[in-house]
Amino acid sequence: MANVTFRNVHKAFGTYVALENLDLDIRDGEFVALLGPSGCGKSTTLRMLAGLDFPTRGEILIGDRVVNDLAPGKRDIAMVFQSYALYPHMTVGENIGYPLKKRGIKGRAREEAVQKAAALLQLEPLLDRKPKQLSGGQQQRVALGRALVREPQVFLLDEPLSNLDAKLRSYMRAELIELHRRLGKTMVYVTHDQLEAMTMASRIAVMHAGLVQQFDTPDAIYNRPANRFVAGFIGTPPMNQIEGAVDGGDFVVAGHRIPIDRTAFVDSLRDGPAVLGVRPEAITIATGEGLPATVRLAENTGHETIVTLELPDHSRIAARVEAARRLDVGHNVALRFDPAAIHLFEATENGARLNRDETPASVIPMRSK
Amino acid sequence: MKLLRPVLLNVITWALVLLISFPLIWMIVTSIKPQTELFRIPPTWLPETVTFEHYWRLLSETSFLLYFRNSVVLATTTTLFVVALGTLGAYSLVRFTYRGRETLAMLVLFTYLLPSVVLIIPLYLMMVSLGLSNTLFSLILAHTTFALPYALWLLRSFMEGIPEDLENAALVDGASRMGAFRDVIFPQLLPGIISTALFTFILSWNEYLYALVLVNSEAVAPLTTGVMSMLISAFNIEWSLLMAASVMMSIPLIVVFAFLQSYLTSGFGAGGVKG
Amino acid sequence: MTAIATNIPKSATPPLERAYARLGVLLIAPTILVFSLVIVYPLLAAIYLSVFSIYTPTLQGGFVGADNYIELLTGKAFWNSLKVTLIWTVGTLTLQIVAGVGLALLLHQNIWFRSLARSLVLFPYFLSTVVAVLVWKWLFNDLYGALNQGLMQLGIIDMPLDWLGSMPNAMIGVILVGAWKFFPFVVIAVLARLQTIPENLYEAARIDGAGPIARFFDVTLPQLRSVLTVIILLRAIWDFKEFDLLYLLTGGGPVTSTQTLSLLVYQEAFGLNQMGQAAAYSVGMMLVMLVFMVLYIRQTKEKNA
Numbered sequence: 011m012a013n014v015t016f017r018n019v020h021k022a023f024g025t026y027v028a029l030e031n032l033d034l035d036i037r038d039g040e041f042v043a044l045l046g047p048s049g050c051g052k053s054t055t056l057r058m059l060a061g062l063d064f065p066t067r068g069e070i071l072i073g074d075r076v077v078n079d080l081a082p083g084k085r086d087i088a089m090v091f092q093s094y095a096l097y098p099h100m101t102v103g104e105n106i107g108y109p110l111k112k113r114g115i116k117g118r119a120r121e122e123a124v125q126k127a128a129a130l131l132q133l134e135p136l137l138d139r140k141p142k143q144l145s146g147g148q149q150q151r152v153a154l155g156r157a158l159v160r161e162p163q164v165f166l167l168d169e170p171l172s173n174l175d176a177k178l179r180s181y182m183r184a185e186l187i188e189l190h191r192r193l194g195k196t197m198v199y200v201t202h203d204q205l206e207a208m209t210m211a212s213r214i215a216v217m218h219a220g221l222v223q224q225f226d227t228p229d230a231i232y233n234r235p236a237n238r239f240v241a242g243f244i245g246t247p248p249m250n251q252i253e254g255a256v257d258g259g260d261f262v263v264a265g266h267r268i269p270i271d272r273t274a275f276v277d278s279l280r281d282g283p284a285v286l287g288v289r290p291e292a293i294t295i296a297t298g299e300g301l302p303a304t305v306r307l308a309e310n311t312g313h314e315t316i317v318t319l320e321l322p323d324h325s326r327i328a329a330r331v332e333a334a335r336r337l338d339v340g341h342n343v344a345l346r347f348d349p350a351a352i353h354l355f356e357a358t359e360n361g362a363r364l365n366r367d368e369t370p371a372s373v374i375p376m377r378s379k
Numbered sequence: 380m381k382l383l384r385p386v387l388l389n390v391i392t393w394a395l396v397l398l399i400s401f402p403l404i405w406m407i408v409t410s411i412k413p414q415t416e417l418f419r420i421p422p423t424w425l426p427e428t429v430t431f432e433h434y435w436r437l438l439s440e441t442s443f444l445l446y447f448r449n450s451v452v453l454a455t456t457t458t459l460f461v462v463a464l465g466t467l468g469a470y471s472l473v474r475f476t477y478r479g480r481e482t483l484a485m486l487v488l489f490t491y492l493l494p495s496v497v498l499i500i501p502l503y504l505m506m507v508s509l510g511l512s513n514t515l516f517s518l519i520l521a522h523t524t525f526a527l528p529y530a531l532w533l534l535r536s537f538m539e540g541i542p543e544d545l546e547n548a549a550l551v552d553g554a555s556r557m558g559a560f561r562d563v564i565f566p567q568l569l570p571g572i573i574s575t576a577l578f579t580f581i582l583s584w585n586e587y588l589y590a591l592v593l594v595n596s597e598a599v600a601p602l603t604t605g606v607m608s609m610l611i612s613a614f615n616i617e618w619s620l621l622m623a624a625s626v627m628m629s630i631p632l633i634v635v636f637a638f639l640q641s642y643l644t645s646g647f648g649a650g651g652v653k654g
Numbered sequence: 655m656t657a658i659a660t661n662i663p664k665s666a667t668p669p670l671e672r673a674y675a676r677l678g679v680l681l682i683a684p685t686i687l688v689f690s691l692v693i694v695y696p697l698l699a700a701i702y703l704s705v706f707s708i709y710t711p712t713l714q715g716g717f718v719g720a721d722n723y724i725e726l727l728t729g730k731a732f733w734n735s736l737k738v739t740l741i742w743t744v745g746t747l748t749l750q751i752v753a754g755v756g757l758a759l760l761l762h763q764n765i766w767f768r769s770l771a772r773s774l775v776l777f778p779y780f781l782s783t784v785v786a787v788l789v790w791k792w793l794f795n796d797l798y799g800a801l802n803q804g805l806m807q808l809g810i811i812d813m814p815l816d817w818l819g820s821m822p823n824a825m826i827g828v829i830l831v832g833a834w835k836f837f838p839f840v841v842i843a844v845l846a847r848l849q850t851i852p853e854n855l856y857e858a859a860r861i862d863g864a865g866p867i868a869r870f871f872d873v874t875l876p877q878l879r880s881v882l883t884v885i886i887l888l889r890a891i892w893d894f895k896e897f898d899l900l901y902l903l904t905g906g907g908p909v910t911s912t913q914t915l916s917l918l919v920y921q922e923a924f925g926l927n928q929m930g931q932a933a934a935y936s937v938g939m940m941l942v943m944l945v946f947m948v949l950y951i952r953q954t955k956e957k958n959a
Contacts, residue, residue: 099567388763395760496897504699520691527689629785
């Protein structure tokens with residue numbers, strides 16, 4: 011059993027608080043991504059799990075063992091570093107064999123294990139090379155090989171793909187998913203790239219300012235963002251957030267009324283200031299009835315067009331339309347929102363979502379690229 | 380015009396280079412001139428007769444070999460002692476956190492700049508009271524005062540150049556801190572250690588003041604004070620002999636320059652002069 | 655829950671972290687021990703000795719309070735040496751910087767046998783001061799020295815000069831030898847920096863119509879500024895405390911006209927056998943140097959921040 015638990019973990023560097031009251035339950039065999047902008051605490055979380063940093067208080071468990079006081083090498087984990095951290099003076103074979111050597115595995119047993127890991131990652135012809143003689147992608151695979159040669163309980167991956175070019179990155183994403191499926195081991199994956207998190211993880215912990223904002227499946231993160239930060243972080247472009255006020259059965263923005271279904275929201279929803287969230291793909295651009303807006307920019311990416319629209323209060327939102335659609339800049343249009351895809355948030359800086367969560371997830375299919 | 384400029388540049392540069400090297404060339408030229416040719420006016424810019432008699436006399440009739448041996452023992456021991464301490468100390472200063480670490484690093488830098496004459500009086504008293512005066516050991520201890528801060532400072536820079544994740548990877552792979560040091564950090568630090576060792580050796584080899592104050596017996600005198608005493612003791616200064624001694628004294632340096640120069644330049648970068 | 659909360663004190667250091675810190679202290683411990691023995695203790699002892707009057711050969715003497723410092727402040731010796739030290743430092747340092755930057759610029763160009771030229775230029779720096787002094791004493795020799803003979807052959811002088819025995823020649827002599835011995839330090843440091851100046855800065859300047867001289871002042875010099883600050887501070891400190899070169903070349907003479915502070919301390923302690931007074935001079939000298947040291951340490955800290 012190798013579930014990973016953070017129990018009320020707190021981390022401060024001097025007076026700077028890096029993590030506050032972190033509670034995470036990662037199940038055995040799960041692929042969890044820690045996602046967030048730089049400085050959000052995701053790397054600190056991973057480094058504490060690895061034993062390279064120490065929590066100020068709280069407990070970290072791997073399986074049912076509290077590992078706080080265990081040296082990194084005794085935690086039965088393996089880690090892939092962003093820089094790969096391959097030992098420059100050792101050959102590929104020695105690099106992969108190093109964790110075994112440190113565990114006293116010798117001779118044929120070690121050789122076979124190295125061979126097996128090398129075969130899994132197609133590294134056999136490179137075993138005698140030094141890391142310097144390898145391409146970035148090959149180095150990346152050696153780092154993976156060194157991690158999996160020992161068959162640890164938990165894999166920790168710290169932005170492992172960020173140094174690869176776009177093409178190799180998408181190839182390695184597929185490789186990692188396949189690897190996880192085959193090994194069935196718990197994986198904790200730190201990234202700032204939402205695409206990696208959304209495509210690979212079974213659950214994502216979105217982190218910001220030392221706090222876990224939401225810990226849920228990619229689908230839930232996308233369709234039921236817990237608060238304004240998650241809404242504004244996930245999706246390209248992210249969910250639009252329109253400031254206004256709830257007034258009876260309507261959401262009022264700059265004097266225009268957008269009808270909402272009050273039963274879809276929590277009972278505590280009161281009239282007054284709120285933020286309406288709507289994804290770009292849930293906006294229909296038409297003429298006549300609707301929220302008036304002016305087209306400011308239309309970016310055609312080939313398979314779709316992202317339209318930037320200016321609302322009467324001069325705030326801007328983005329809408330996604332099919333590529334063939336022609337929209338002239340400066341043109342006045344009317345916007346309609348899919349009523350089932352309307353989110354409401356508290357009007358505070360990182361306001362919580364006010365939708366009733368037992369309502370079925372919105373019907374918008376998760377976007378894939 | 381296009382062709383002339385590089386030629387001019389070369390001529391000027393090489394003229395300056397030769398001017399700068401002239402004292403050294405003159406040292407070699409003098410050392411192979413016979414005594415009679417030395418005091419000719421005007422001097423012969425190139426020797427008319429080449430002789431190695433001064434070198435032979437230096438080795439057979441003076442204590443030069445004894446001084447040389449003393450210097451080798453002194454510089455080698457100082458280097459080994461200081462580099463061993465410095466390597467562990469630099470590892471501690473760069474890769475560990477404990478109270479007072481920053482203050483300690485600043486203290487190292489401060490002592491690196493400290494003038495020797497401030498320490499020489501108490502050190503002299505200390506060696507006398509410990510009964511260590513006139514021993515090579517007292518010189519080794521004294522050389523530590525400038526060599527250790529220097530080596531620590533240099534090694535600290537080299538250590539900072541080793542990515543922290545390398546050590547972290549070794550820890551995760553099952554190594555202890557010292558295991559990671561042995562398996563990963565030490566091999567990476569080795570060029571820096573060699574560079575530091577060369578600098579320390581040269582510093583110790585060339586040191587004069589401590590030897591002047593702490594040692595006045597010929598048996599333990601290193602080259603610096605030993606060769607200078609040959610200048611002072613001789614009634615008639617034998618310049619050829621002294622120049623031969625100077626050449627011989629510079630041999631370790633010439634060896635370093637011929638084979639290990641890249642280590643010297645890399646040490647320079649680490650020694651706190653990268654802008 | 656409450657049991658857990660009370661079991662984990664708020665700011666307890668985790669055992670693993672504590673073990674690491676212990677190991678770190680253990681690794682630095684030998685260094686601290688040696689440091690205390692050969693640097694910290696002598697440094698404090700020097701300050702302690704400075705309020706005593708001690709006769710060097712017998713090491714006997716008594717407490718004299720501030721007498722040594724009063725002598726330092728009111729006597730002529732310290733101030734004369736400070737003046738000499740400043741003249742020597744400023745003179746040799748200026749030459750070192752000018753020659754060092756100039757040669758670095760030349761050696762940065764694509765000249766024939768560049769690495770050989772570089773080695774030849776660097777060599778004096780690594781040479782023992784004893785060797786340098788012997789060679790220069792021979793060059794300076796009034797009757798047979800190559801310098802006088804060469805200058806006479808070239809017709810620059812018609813009588814041999816007394817280089818080290820009279821003023822101001824002696825000061826010029828030591829400044830010259832000092833510059834020759836130490837300017838390679840500037841060359842190496844500046845060369846290293848020159849190699850990191852991006853070529854496109856020069857291209858941009860050329861496109862903007864800058865000639866070679868304008869390129870030096872507008873591109874090269876600003877890029878060298880930070881490294882030059884460090885070099886000047888470091889070399890100023892080292893030149894200020896230089897002992898071997900001056901002691902061996904002139905012994906501080908004629909009389910005391912090249913007697914820098916380092917030489918004064920040595921002379922007082924081992925020539926005049928006044929150890930307490932010498933200790934007071936050395937403390938005074940250190941206080942003067944502290945200004946440079948603080949500047950240098952601040953510069954280093956800034957760079958690291």
